[in-house]
Amino acid sequence: MSRIVGAxxxxxxxxxxxxxxxxxxxxxxxxIGACADSRPHEVExxxxxxxxxxxxxxxxxxxxxxWPFTIGIGTLGCNAAAVMFRADGRTYAINDAARxxxxxxxxxxxxxxxxxxxxxxxxxxxxxxxxxxxxxSIRCERMSAALSYSSDPCKRRLRExxxxxxxxxxxxxxxxxxxxxxxxxxxHVSLGPLVEVGLKLCSSAP
Numbered sequence: 333m334s335r336i337v338g339a340x341x342x343x344x345x346x347x348x349x350x351x352x353x354x355x356x357x358x359x360x361x362x363x364i365g366a367c368a369d370s371r372p373h374e375v376e377x378x379x380x381x382x383x384x385x386x387x388x389x390x391x392x393x394x395x396x397x398x399w400p401f402t403i404g405i406g407t408l409g410c411n412a413a414a415v416m417f418r419a420d421g422r423t424y425a426i427n428d429a430a431r432x433x434x435x436x437x438x439x440x441x442x443x444x445x446x447x448x449x450x451x452x453x454x455x456x457x458x459x460x461x462x463x464x465x466x467x468x469s470i471r472c473e474r475m476s477a478a479l480s481y482s483s484d485p486c487k488r489r490l491r492e493x494x495x496x497x498x499x500x501x502x503x504x505x506x507x508x509x510x511x512x513x514x515x516x517x518x519x520h521v522s523l524g525p526l527v528e529v530g531l532k533l534c535s536s537a538p
């Protein structure tokens with residue numbers, strides 16, 4: 333009964349408030365969430381063309397294995413469906429809308445999709461040697477296709493130069509195609525997940 337006080341005393345009532353009825357962990361979550369909602373995005377290198385409310389800092393940890401850039405941190409922004417990424421003082425276009433708006437191509441900072449471990453490498457040769465042989469083999473194929481003749485003579489010289497059997501060369505060619513070695517065109521990590529995050533910033537525009 334110590335909580336019973338008179339109305340004239342100005343002290344608290346004996347009845348708990350709705351906030352006092354909440355479990356402590358839930359109360360803490362609500363308080364932290366309220367602070368987070370009111371806190372502005374922490375952006376060090378802002379995109380000048382768009383409002384601060386439509387940009388935020390992003391890092392490699394935000395997307396994990398889906399992070400598409402050689403640079404590990406930057407500013408992600410969105411304006412009128414155009415998604416941009418800014419790093420090292422340069423703003424890059426992440427989708428077609430941003431490219432059409434004139435922002436720089438993001439291709440120089442994109443990373444190649446990892447192909448994982450080869451299923452059946454020729455272990456008697458180091459990878460650098462296998463990659464060089466694969467590149468020569470692809471050149472044989474492209475040259476023969478351009479000149480409309482068989483690639484067999486070119487590949488025979490290749491096998492003789494590197495002292496390879498026909499089966500060993502085929503094994504190297506299979507690994508090269510599996511792992512998209514040069515001169516084959518490599519696949520980049522998709523920009524899709526980052527674009528989705530960026531478009532949410534557009535939806536928060538006033």
